[in-house]
Amino acid sequence: MKNNLTSCLYCYTKNELIAERCSNCGMPLAKDHPENYKNKTSFFVKAFWGITLFCIAMIYYLPR
Ligand SMILES: [Zn+2]
Numbered sequence: 001m002k003n004n005l006t007s008c009l010y011c012y013t014k015n016e017l018i019a020e021r022c023s024n025c026g027m028p029l030a031k032d033h034p035e036n037y038k039n040k041t042s043f044f045v046k047a048f049w050g051i052t053l054f055c056i057a058m059i060y061y062l063p064r
Helices: 034-061
Strands: 005-007 014-016
Touching: none
Parallel strands: none
Antiparallel strands: 005 014
């Protein structure tokens, strides 16, 4: 299956996803796991809540 392979960023050699380093040039392989998307999503959720709390604070602190 193609999904079990990842391309090296430096020499474009196909490596298995479980490999941490390229079998051809030895450079570390980029992790393209779904967990990375989870981390990005949680970062945006945190940013969203931070902005929301900031807006609520501003509603109460700003003079009307
Ligand atoms: Zn390589």
